[in-house]
Amino acid sequence: MKIGQLLFYDKILSGNRNISCSTCHHPKHGGGDGLSLGIGEGGVGLGPKRSAGTGGNKILKRIPRNSSALWNLGHKSIKVVFHDGRLEISDIYENGFNSPAQEWLPKGINTIIAAQALFPLVAQFEMAGNPKENEIAGAVHDRIDAAWPILAKRVRIIPEYGEMFVKAFSNIDAPEQVTIVEIAKALGDFINFEWQSYDSPYDEFLINEVNLSDGAERGRRIFFGRGECSSCHSGPLFSDQNFYALSLPAFGPGRTRLFDPIVRDTGRMGESDKLEDAYRFKTPSLRNVTLTAPYGHNGAYPSLEGIVRHHLDPSGMRAEWVHDLANLPSVPWLESIDFVVESDKREVLRQKQKVDINNIYLNDDDVLDIILFLESLTGKTAELGRLGIPDNVPSGLAID
Structure with missing residues (x-):
């Protein structure tokens, strides 16, 4: 869960290293961003005060839908996620899920909460960026799964992350074995732990x-x-x-x-x-x-x-x-x-x-x-969090 916490707040997972999962799903805004339609890659700031950026970095499109909160996404009753249900538990592609990645979703992802964490990373206006801006966006332009190995390498070559994965995962003996599957599982475990709420x-x-x-x-x-x-x-x-x-x-x-x-x-x-x-x-x-x-x-x-x-x-x-x-x-x-x-x-x-x-x-x-x-459905400790916001992340990038 500690790895997932750090990755959730680390901009290393975005194409231009300028936005993290937490930017649009922040505890200060109930797990969302407080906006009707979010400002994704290229924006500056957090929540309702987030601006659309300037110059060549300015946003080219608003996020088309409201940023969903993350509460209880790990609950066993959840079989489908996102506003349109584009990710659901299914064996239609023999990898456990019916998803935008279809048969290219990496095998080994074992929960829907881990699977959902992968798609903002490769969405152009959310975290990937525009084609020709960075290697992630360019890879996604070729095929959705082409960017995940690049992201995994970005993470595992950071010594602190590499060591943490070796200690946390029984199937990882060396940092170079870390794939997007382990990253997805780490993010999923953190989201499941941090955003549980049942004390209302x-x-x-x-x-x-x-x-x-x-x-x-x-x-x-x-x-x-x-x-x-x-x-x-x-x-x-x-x-x-x-x-x-x-x-x-x-x-x-x-x-x-x-x-x-x-x-x-x-x-x-x-x-x-x-x-x-x-x-x-x-x-x-x-x-x-x-x-x-x-x-x-x-x-x-x-x-x-x-x-x-x-x-x-x-x-x-x-x-x-x-x-x-x-x-x-x-x-x-x-x-x-x-x-x-x-x-x-x-x-x-x-x-x-x-x-x-x-x-x-x-x-x-x-x-x-x-x-x-x-x-009365609001958890008494909902705004306190569990692991909370880290003071810093291994990439050294700024935290929103």
């Missing part, structure tokens, strides 16, 4: 029968009753791991594909190629949800009240939504496309019409009580 008031209610506050108890009854929230937010993590269309307001660059360059995000359909999956996104876990604003797959709502009310009346809330609700740091050279999707009337109509949830009437007091219940 609600857990006390379940385990020790400690009463919730009056408001939270009323909210609990609504959540599991007439509010119908638990029809999707079910199980120990408050997620059924399925995908639904909520008709959230659309903005940003979209998650385009080579054969579908329109500025839009079709969600699960982009991975399943099933028309019925259009605009569907994975049900997020509600553990520590008070710490993980903004909300929605694109961070459309800055408050819990906003996203709760959207669930009650998707069409009405979408009609009232305004641009200022999106937390998008100023990027003058990208602002012309931030809301360009709205000019595509047919696309907007398709998104508006695809809604998988029914309108439900709750009064203002009911909404407040639901929020009080959601607050």
Whole structure:
């Protein structure tokens, strides 16, 4: 776990050595970055104060989706991850996973939490950088798996890392044997340990029968009753791991594909190629949800009240939504496309019409009580962390 902690905060894993996993998944921001759409490779700073960079290093695109928090990703109930479910447990490629790497995902990765740690490393606008900028981005441009051996060598030739891997892994006798598999496992073990959370008031209610506050108890009854929230937010993590269309307001660059360059995000359909999956996104876990604003797959709502009310009346809330609700740091050279999707009337109509949830009437007091219940899902030690942020990392690079 110590190796994973250091790697999580070390920019050595990025193409230009200027961004780490922690930049977009930081404990100061509940495991996210506090932005609607993140500023990845090329940006400067942390969280809502992160800027888009300058000169030749400036960002070329906002991250298309909200940075997901990492809480309880190691839980045994999780079989699929990312907003669109592009990584899931499966043996379709005989390596244990159905992933963007397909048959090129290295064998030996044994958990989904370890597998998911690999993909931001090779994403152009997240950590890899642009082609011709560095050897990582260039390798990814050839094939997704070509960069991982280069990253592994970067890590293992640092003496401190090499020695740590030899001590920690029984299959590693010398630093030169370290591969991306061991790096993925180290990152996965750290994320699983650091971001566990199961000491909320609600857990006390379940385990020790400690009463919730009056408001939270009323909210609990609504959540599991007439509010119908638990029809999707079910199980120990408050997620059924399925995908639904909520008709959230659309903005940003979209998650385009080579054969579908329109500025839009079709969600699960982009991975399943099933028309019925259009605009569907994975049900997020509600553990520590008070710490993980903004909300929605694109961070459309800055408050819990906003996203709760959207669930009650998707069409009405979408009609009232305004641009200022999106937390998008100023990027003058990208602002012309931030809301360009709205000019595509047919696309907007398709998104508006695809809604998988029914309108439900709750009064203002009911909404407040639901929020009080959601607050009871916040772990008492969630903001303290376990291993925390290291003072320095073996590469010698700065820590955000």
